[in-house]
Amino acid sequence: MRKYFITGLLVLVPLAITAWVLNIIISTLDQSLLIVPEAWQPHTLFGRDIPGVGAVLTIAIVFLTGLLTNNLVGGYIVRLGERLLKRVPVVSSLYGSVKQVSDTLFSSSGNAFRTPVLIPYPHADSYTIAFLTGVPGGDVKNHLVGDYVSVYVPTTPNPTSGFFLMMERSKVVELDMTVDAALKYIVSMGVVAPDEATTK
Structure with missing residues (x-):
């Protein structure tokens, strides 16, 4: 039953x-x-x-x-x-x-939300999927020492809300998966895992 x-x-x-x-x-x-x-x-x-x-x-x-x-x-x-x-x-x-x-x-020529990345969040021993949105600009970049990128961290299961972070590029790992696969992974809370990619 x-x-x-x-x-x-x-x-x-x-x-x-x-x-x-x-x-x-x-x-x-x-x-x-x-x-x-x-x-x-x-x-x-x-x-x-x-x-x-x-x-x-x-x-x-x-x-x-x-x-x-x-x-x-x-x-x-x-x-x-x-x-x-x-x-x-x-x-x-x-x-x-x-x-x-x-x-x-x-814009078809833009790069926002076209690159899923893996970042340490909310602390160094846990990881989440985010999307690369660009690089820090304006006066912000004058106060950041090193090479930084801007990322958007969507929440689960509602990816329309999330957090905007600026992180060192060395801590950001580009993932070999499509944006659709990454979003499915996030929305499903990890249940719908993407297909395995070739290890780089």
């Missing part, structure tokens, strides 16, 4: 969590329907709400924004809008910070 119950849990729990996460994502993306006139919204046209219509609209808006930005006129409009935003006192600092982080994370 216990064996069948556990087997059922192993099948249903991942499905339930996946459905729950997808529901949250689709519900959030459906908020884009608020910009659509009332007469064109699904509950007006069909008499009921249709989940996912807002998600499709959001994806279309993102795609069209990227398409327009990549041509000459669209790029000029984006740059003009950014210049206007930078003149607004509070908005300028907030927008600038968010844009810098997003450009770093999503």
Whole structure:
């Protein structure tokens, strides 16, 4: 009896969590329907709400924004809008910070979160997986003696929160694994171990 119950849990729990996460994502993306006139919204046209219509609209808006930005006129409009935003006192600092982080994370030429590493944390006798994010800059590097790198240590099982550390490069070991494999290892709390790599 216990064996069948556990087997059922192993099948249903991942499905339930996946459905729950997808529901949250689709519900959030459906908020884009608020910009659509009332007469064109699904509950007006069909008499009921249709989940996912807002998600499709959001994806279309993102795609069209990227398409327009990549041509000459669209790029000029984006740059003009950014210049206007930078003149607004509070908005300028907030927008600038968010844009810098997003450009770093999503740029195809960037190296952020593309290298899993092994570091001693939280003390010298224990280790965890982190992601290389760059090198210390600004006045910070003037106060660090030696060769340092910046790393992000995600928490388990929620990798969206974590810690930003600056560590000596000699203490950071680059891992021969993909970012996806490292994230699975972290989220699963070590249960889903990555495939063994050739020892360097």
